Each structure stands twice: as structure tokens, then as C-alpha cells.
Amino acid sequence: MNNTKKIVLAEDNSVLSLLLKFRLEKEGYKLLIAVDGKQAIELIEEHNPELILTDIMMPFVSGLEVISHVRNKLNTQTPIVVFSSAGQEEIVLKAFDLGATDFMSKPFSPHELVIRVKRLLI
Amino acid sequence: MNENLYLLESLKHSSPIIQLAWGLSSIFFIIILMLIMYLKYLRNHLRENEKIKAKYQEDYESYLVTYLYSGNEDDTFSSEQQLIINELKKCVADPFKRKIIISTLLKLRNEISGEIAESIDKLFIKLGLLRYSLAKLRNEKWDIIAIGIRELTQFKIKGVHKIIMNNINHPKREVRKEMQLYLVHLYAFKGLDFLNVLETSLSEWDQIQLLEVLQLNNDTEIADIRPWLKSSNDSVVIFTLKLAKVYNQFEAKEELIELLNHKSEDVRVNVISALSHLNIVEAKNILKNNFNERSHEEQIAFLKMMENVYENSDKPFLLEHIHHKKFEIKLFVMGILKNINFEEYALYEVELKKMLTA
Numbered sequence: 001m002n003n004t005k006k007i008v009l010a011e012d013n014s015v016l017s018l019l020l021k022f023r024l025e026k027e028g029y030k031l032l033i034a035v036d037g038k039q040a041i042e043l044i045e046e047h048n049p050e051l052i053l054t055d056i057m058m059p060f061v062s063g064l065e066v067i068s069h070v071r072n073k074l075n076t077q078t079p080i081v082v083f084s085s086a087g088q089e090e091i092v093l094k095a096f097d098l099g100a101t102d103f104m105s106k107p108f109s110p111h112e113l114v115i116r117v118k119r120l121l122i
Numbered sequence: 123m124n125e126n127l128y129l130l131e132s133l134k135h136s137s138p139i140i141q142l143a144w145g146l147s148s149i150f151f152i153i154i155l156m157l158i159m160y161l162k163y164l165r166n167h168l169r170e171n172e173k174i175k176a177k178y179q180e181d182y183e184s185y186l187v188t189y190l191y192s193g194n195e196d197d198t199f200s201s202e203q204q205l206i207i208n209e210l211k212k213c214v215a216d217p218f219k220r221k222i223i224i225s226t227l228l229k230l231r232n233e234i235s236g237e238i239a240e241s242i243d244k245l246f247i248k249l250g251l252l253r254y255s256l257a258k259l260r261n262e263k264w265d266i267i268a269i270g271i272r273e274l275t276q277f278k279i280k281g282v283h284k285i286i287m288n289n290i291n292h293p294k295r296e297v298r299k300e301m302q303l304y305l306v307h308l309y310a311f312k313g314l315d316f317l318n319v320l321e322t323s324l325s326e327w328d329q330i331q332l333l334e335v336l337q338l339n340n341d342t343e344i345a346d347i348r349p350w351l352k353s354s355n356d357s358v359v360i361f362t363l364k365l366a367k368v369y370n371q372f373e374a375k376e377e378l379i380e381l382l383n384h385k386s387e388d389v390r391v392n393v394i395s396a397l398s399h400l401n402i403v404e405a406k407n408i409l410k411n412n413f414n415e416r417s418h419e420e421q422i423a424f425l426k427m428m429e430n431v432y433e434n435s436d437k438p439f440l441l442e443h444i445h446h447k448k449f450e451i452k453l454f455v456m457g458i459l460k461n462i463n464f465e466e467y468a469l470y471e472v473e474l475k476k477m478l479t480a
Contacts, residue, residue, distance in 0.1 A: 015183040015230045019238070022187050086338075109236030 004030045005121050006049040010040035010066060011083070012058050020053070023110050024117065037061025041069050044078075051121055053113075055083045056091050064095055071099035079120045083108070175222060178213075182226040185210060189245065190238055207248055214249050224251060228276055246277040259285060264294040271300040275307050283309070291321050299328055306332050310341035317350045317358050324357040329364060337368070344369050351377040356386045363389075363396045372400055379405055390416075391423045398427030406431055410439050418448065425454035432458050 007029050011017045014035070021031040032047055034040035038061045040054060052070065056063040067080055079101040084092045092103050102116060133144060185206050192202040199207070213219040231242045246252065251273075258270025271286055289301045302324075305313030314332075324332075350362040351374060359381070366374055381393040382405065397405040409416070409424045416424070428436065440455050440462075 013229060013233055014180075015186065015226060016233045018183055018187045019190065019230060019234070022191055026191070106233050107235040107239065108233075110234060110238055111236060 004028065005051070006030045006032060006047050007051045007053060007117070008032045008034060008040055008043045008047065008049045010034040010037060010052070010054040010058060010063065012036060012055060020110060020113065023114060027114055027118070029117070029121075035059075037063065037066045040066050044070060045074070048076075049078065051117060052078055052080045053083070053117075054080060056088055056095065057085070064091065064098060067095055067098040067100050081113075081116060081120070178219060178222045179226055182210070182213075182223055183229075186226060186230060186242075186245075190241055193241065207245070210249050214251060214254075220251070220254065223249070224273065227251075231276060243277050243279075247279070252277075252279060255279070256282065256285065259289075264292070264297050267292070268294070268296045268300045271297070271304050275300070275304040278308060280308055283313075287316065290316055290319060295322075295325070295328075298322060299331070302328065302332060303335060306335045306339075310336060310339040311343060311345040314345055314350075317353065317355075317361070320353075320355055320358055323355070324361050329357075329361045332361070333364060333368060336365075344371070346373075347371050348374050348377050351381060356389055359384070359386075359389050360392050363392045366396050367399045370400065372402075375400070375402055375404075378402065379408065382408060387417050387419060391419045394420060394423035394427055398423075398430055401431060403431055406436075410436075413439075413443070418451075421448075421451055422454070425451065425458070428458050429454070429461070432462055434462060437462060 005028075007024060009017055009020055009024075009031055011020070011033070012035055017033050017035075021033060024031050029051075032043045032049065034043050036059045037054070040052070040058075041061065043049070044052060044066075052066070054063040054066050063082055067082070070076055070078060070080060080099065082092065082095045082100045082103040083106055084095075084103055085106045092100075095103065101120065104113060104116070133141060189203050189206045192200050192206075194200045210223060213223060227242055227246060231239060255270045255273040255277075258266050258273070261267055261270070267289065271289070274282060274286065283305060286301050286304055289297050292298050292301070302316060305316055307313075347362050347365050347369075350358055351366075353359050353362070363378075363381075365371065366378065378393055378397055378400070379402070381389060382397075384390050384393065394405070394409065406427065409420075409427075413421060413424065428440075437459070440459050443451060443455050444459070446452050446455065
């Protein structure tokens with residue numbers, strides 16, 4: 001039986017996605033990358049991941065819509081970590097209202113992200 | 123064939139206006155045809171370029187991530203890293219590829235912090251990109267200079283501030299702004315030394331951006347702002363007043379009070395606001411004594427200050443201005459009186475209403 005924990009990463013910055021994939025796969029997780037919210041929702045529905053990492057601002061479907069979909073449509077309590085940028089404090093509050101578990105403000109340290117991911121997936 | 127000849131023949135014998143119309147139509151038709159062909163070529167060329175760019179970008183992103191995670195424990199370059207550096211160095215010589223490499227580095231640099239971000243900064247230097255950014259500073263075009271400075275800021279290249287400072291009074295605002303942001307991003311309060319020699323005006327937007335960068339910085343060592351309060355550049359004084367408010371600079375109390383007699387009304391209004399924020403009560407008596415000589419804006423700023431620092435002893439002064447000719451001032455005075463003693467205020471209000479209806 002495969003015990004590798006799956007993480008869906010929704011991020012439109014390709015190089016950041018690649019870096020996080022590299023880093024988290026090194027830690028033994030399986031990363032599923034989505035370039036926008038729409039793809040993220042598809043991956044979440046298909047793979048039922050243990051953790052979701054999502055950027056707030058993304059093309060087509062935003063991070064907020066992804067959170068809303070997971071919490072209200074799929075009715076799952078999968079931990080969701082939100083990536084935000086400076087000046088998006090209001091949106092972060094909305095994300096928490098919708099059910100986000102944690103948030104990280106960009107620029108962030110990948111090392112710190114790994115610590116948070118490990119803590120959430122204990 | 124015969125039909126074509128017939129058409130040409132009939133055109134030859136038609137009136138000059140019809141001939142001219144046909145001539146012009148033919149010319150326009152040829153021009154439109156040429157433009158369509160050119161647009162098609164341009165579109166294909168751009169698409170091709172985009173494809174090449176995406177391909178290079180993908181390669182460089184992969185190189186970059188591999189580079190970042192293949193380092194040695196002791197901070198020296200591993201053989202794999204050295205191979206990537208050599209490969210990228212070859213590409214840096216080509217301006218098209220160089221642009222893509224810089225944008226790839228920045229794409230990641232802007233999103234992350236910590237050790238990896240520092241590694242990207244080191245890679246920028248190792249690839250020789252610093253030389254190209256510095257060369258941009260010598261360019262004649264102002265936009266290239268601004269881009270060069272921005273690159274140095276984003277990759278946190280210290281030690282070139284003397285070269286960058288040459289642009290302190292550059293005629294283009296954008297270049298000056300990039301220079302100021304470079305200094306404040308990298309040197310925080312120490313970077314504000316440019317205020318000593320700044321001759322041009324700092325716009326409101328420039329001031330907001332500088333304050334934002336300063337607040338992002340964790341440097342708690344705040345510079346002595348007093349010399350800037352004496353600057354001959356009014357915008358520097360106004361910016362320093364904002365610093366005094368944000369960083370609660372009580373030490374500058376004497377200098378702030380002196381500024382109440384500054385030649386610029388804008389400075390005087392701002393200093394009243396700063397004194398109010400810092401709760402410097404000494405200023406209240408000075409302003410009370412020469413209230414009538416001050417401009418309307420200053421009077422309003424002072425009354426706003428009084429709202430926070432009023433005392434019972436201020437009552438005679440307030441009563442003196444309860445019938446001021448300016449409604450806004452009257453309103454402030456009434457508000458403060460109400461806060462001092464609500465019951466007494468009711469009497470003043472009745473009296474005022476009588477006066478207004480008389």
C-alpha cells in the first residue's frame with residue numbers, strides 16, 4: 001500500500017511551483033501541480049489530497065474559490081495553506097472566513113513552508 | 123482575355139474621375155494586401171519568439187531549481203552547480219537569452235526569502251549579470267538606467283551605492299525614485315542620507331513608497347531626523363515630519379516647535395499635525411498665542427490638535443473664538459467645549475442658535 005501523502009499545489013508561478021515540488025518531494029510527499037484554480041479543483045476532486053497549498057491570486061478561479069469549493073461543495077476538512085502577497089491582508093481574512101487553515105506571506109522561506117507542511121501532516 | 127481588354131478599353135475612355143477612383147482603389151488595395159501580409163509575418167514572428175522564449179524559460183527554470191538544491195553543505199559550489207553556471211554563462215552573452223535569465227531569476231527571487239533567495243543573489247553575481255546591470259547605469263536612456271538600478275535593488279547588490287548616488291538629482295523622476303528605493307531597500311535608515319543632498323522634490327507617492335519600504339525593514343536603528351527638519355527642500359521637511367510621526371521622534375521636539383515659523387504653509391500645517399500626534403503640549407500655548415495670525419489651514423490643524431490635548435484652562439481661548447466668522451472653526455470650538463463640559467456646552471449651543479436665527 002502506498003503511504004505517500006499527496007499535496008495539491010495551486011500556483012501560477014511556474015518556477016516557484018518547480019522549486020516547491022523539488023523541495024517537498026525530497027521530504028517524501030507527492031506533489032500535484034496546478035497552474036490555476038480550475039486545475040486545482042480538478043486535481044483535488046480526482047486525487048483527494050491530504051493537504052492543499054494555494055496562491056490567492058490565480059487566473060480563471062482564485063484561491064478563495066478553491067477554498068470555498070473544498071469546504072462547501074466537497075465538504076472536506078483537508079488543511080489548506082494560503083499564499084498571499086503584501087497588501088492582500090483583507091483577502092487573507094476572507095480566506096480564513098472561508099475555512100483556510102494557515103497562510104504564508106510572500107516572499108516566504110521554502111524551509112519554513114516545509115516545517116508548516118510537516119506540522120499539518122503529522 | 124477579350125473581356126479584360128474590353129474593361130481596360132472602357133476604363134481608358136471613361137471620365138478622369140472614374141479613372142482616378144480606380145487608380146486610388148488599386149493603390150489602397152495593394153497597400154492593404156501588403157499590410158495584411160506584414161501583420162501575418164509579424165504575428166508568426168511574435169508567436170515563434172514566444173515559443174522560443176517559453177522553451178528557454180523552461181530550461182532556465184529547471185537549471186535554476188537544480189542549481190539551488192545541488193549545493194555543498196560548506197557553501198562551496200558543487201560540480202553540478204559549476205556545470206550549470208558554465209552553461210548559463212554561455213547564454214548570458216546573448217542579450218535575448220540574458221533577458222530571459224534575469225526574468226527567471228527575478229520570478230523566483232520576488233517570491234521567496236531566506237537562504238535560497240541569497241543563493242539567487244549570489245548566482246546573479248556569479249553569472250556576471252552585475253556587469254550588465256552596472257553598464258545600464260551608464261546608458262543615455264533614462265528608462266535603461268532605471269531598469270539597471272531596479273535590478274540591483276531586486277538582487278540586493280550592496281556596495282554600488284556611490285555609483286547609484288550619481289543619479290540623486292537626475293532630471294527624470296523615475297530614475298530618482300529607483301535610486302531612492304535602492305538606498306532605502308538595502309540600507310534602511312542609513313540609506314536616507316540622500317535627503318541631505320536632495321535638491322529635487324519628493325512627491326507624495328515617493329514618500330509613501332519610501333515609508334512602506336522602511337516599515338518592511340526590520341532595522342530598528344532609527345536615524346537622527348533633526349538635520350532633515352532644517353532642510354531647505356520643503357518636501358524633505360514634510361517627509362521627515364511623516365517619519366517623526368511614524369517613529370514617534372520626541373527627541374526632535376525643539377526642532378519641530380521651531381518649524382511652526384517655517385516659511386511654507388504646507389510645512390507649518392504638517393508640523394502642527396506631527397506635534398499633535400506626538401502630544402507635545404508646549405506647542406499648544408505657542409499656537410494659542412498667535413492663533414489669529416495663522417492661516418485658515420493652520421487654524422484647523424491646531425483645533426484638530428486641541429481635540430486631543432484640551433484642558434479646562436483652554437476655555438477662555440475657546441470662548442473667544444466661539445463666534446468666529448468661519449463656520450468650520452466654530453464647529454471645532456463647539457466640539458472641544460462639549461468635551462470639556464457638556465452642561466456648559468448646552469448653554470453655549472442655545473446662545474449660538476439664537477445668534478444664528480436672529
